[in-house]
Amino acid sequence: MKPIIGVTNLIDTAKNSYWMLPEYLEMIEDLGGIPLILPVLSDKEDIAQILSQIDGVLLTGGQDIQPSLYRELQLECCGETSLERDECECELIKQAIAKDMPILGICRGVQILNTIHGGTLYQDLATQYHTYVNHHMSAPYNRYVHKVRLDHYLRYLLGEDEIAVNSYHHQAVKDLGKGLEVNATAEDDLIEAIALPSKRFVVGVQWHPEFLYDQDEANHHLVHAFIAKCKK
Numbered sequence: 552m553k554p555i556i557g558v559t560n561l562i563d564t565a566k567n568s569y570w571m572l573p574e575y576l577e578m579i580e581d582l583g584g585i586p587l588i589l590p591v592l593s594d595k596e597d598i599a600q601i602l603s604q605i606d607g608v609l610l611t612g613g614q615d616i617q618p619s620l621y622r623e624l625q626l627e628c629c630g631e632t633s634l635e636r637d638e639c640e641c642e643l644i645k646q647a648i649a650k651d652m653p654i655l656g657i658c659r660g661v662q663i664l665n666t667i668h669g670g671t672l673y674q675d676l677a678t679q680y681h682t683y684v685n686h687h688m689s690a691p692y693n694r695y696v697h698k699v700r701l702d703h704y705l706r707y708l709l710g711e712d713e714i715a716v717n718s719y720h721h722q723a724v725k726d727l728g729k730g731l732e733v734n735a736t737a738e739d740d741l742i743e744a745i746a747l748p749s750k751r752f753v754v755g756v757q758w759h760p761e762f763l764y765d766q767d768e769a770n771h772h773l774v775h776a777f778i779a780k781c782k783k
């Protein structure tokens with residue numbers, strides 16, 4: 552049986568609609584899982600029941616995290632937020648971690664994993680983190696724009712000290728949350744991946760493996776390892 556991977560829904564507030572980027576789903580299908588787009592739920596017991604039907608969680612990109620969740624006021628430079636999505640994902644992640652379910656967070660996914668553990672975010676790199684590194688590339692996204700140095704679990708998993716990645720984010724981890732380890736840093740020392748070492752597989756990456764896995768061994772291996780951990 553293939554593992555079923557719950558994929559957090561994308562929300563278009565302006566159009567009042569839910570949507571999905573096919574690359575996330577294709578990546579899971581190509582690497583041995585069955586993707587299932589998760590509804591945006593608010594009831595804790597409903598979330599528990601949904602989690603009992605899936606084997607892993609993929610946290611997708613999207614809106615900025617509401618800064619009040621990391622004890623900051625929302626600055627002008629912060630982008631659009633979705634409290635509906637934040638609240639659902641916080642509960643979903645807490646419950647998934649409690650049952651040691653594998654989680655892979657991408658982009659916003661690494662940011663919410665850090666927030667849940669008490670960490671903070673840069674609300675906008677352009678104004679708060681002056682750097683020569685391009686973290687906000689334009690399409691196509693299957694190109695490499697900066698390198699990351701790997702550490703701890705990711706270095707062990709990928710067997711590399713350094714890999715090249717794409718980069719499309721205007722926010723990033725600032726102060727690391729409790730219990731987390733930094734697993735990758737960019738050339739400008741920005742945190743690019745985190746993991747929760749006390750669990751089987753809770754990893755968040757700031758880059759976008761869904762645009763790289765089919766051309767790049769490291770990202771292929773990362774996502775394949777996540778899906779393999781989701782098998783019962």
Ligand SMILES: [Mn+2]
Pocket residue numbers: 685686697717718719720737743757758
């Ligand atoms: Mn980056």
